[in-house]
Amino acid sequence: MKISLLAVLLAAMTCIVSAQLENSKREALNALREGKIAMLVLEKATFEEALNQVQQEWSKQHPNWPFPVGTTDYNPPDVMRHEQPPLVSFKVKDVSFITALRYLGDATKRRLSASPGLLRMEEVAWIEEDYYTKSYPMSEKLLKTLGLSSTSTQAEIEETYKPYGVHLGDWMRLRIVDGSIEILGYDREHQQIAGINVLLDNGFKIIKEPNKPEMATPRKPSD
Incomplete structure (x- = not known):
């Protein structure tokens, strides 16, 4: 119950x-x-x-x-x-x-x-194409939860989001600037990362379901 x-x-x-x-x-x-x-x-x-x-x-x-x-x-x-x-x-x-x-x-x-x-x-x-760049605010609490800061590299940010099922193509970009995360990617990556941030910022824990297959690798803009 x-x-x-x-x-x-x-x-x-x-x-x-x-x-x-x-x-x-x-x-x-x-x-x-x-x-x-x-x-x-x-x-x-x-x-x-x-x-x-x-x-x-x-x-x-x-x-x-x-x-x-x-x-x-x-x-x-x-x-x-x-x-x-x-x-x-x-x-x-x-x-x-x-x-x-x-x-x-x-x-x-x-x-x-x-x-x-x-x-x-x-x-x-x-x-x-259906990819674009947009920034999303990140609170100090959220940055601390993710273990990120304004000096985090692209590779460090990618590794942080990988356990949550976010897999970026080689051409996609993430960076943290002025208290926001800037995303270059498809709408899917924007929705994933923005959704993850909202949940974590509100105190939720995100756990991967057992035996759930990995998501498909995003296609490149030229595909």
């Missing part, structure tokens, strides 16, 4: 955490549409610099929410454009976050694409 009750409580808590996460995602996307930037001035900024400026404004207004925007980039066939990316210059005031992102997308040949809980800025190219 005690075991059954514990299982029910665990399932209920997992559902609650999942529901809270989904609500937070919806609220963050609504804030992208409704929140305003009083002034945004860009002078010969790269795409990354411009997006970082928008993200800084977001962090000021919503310090408890991750920036719900991911980026998808490709190595363009035009080497010149790769080595000398377009620079962005414009000045706008009293615009929504999503309007500012549209301006930035138009100036850097990126399109906005929505996915559950996330707005993607996808580079327009001859290839389409």
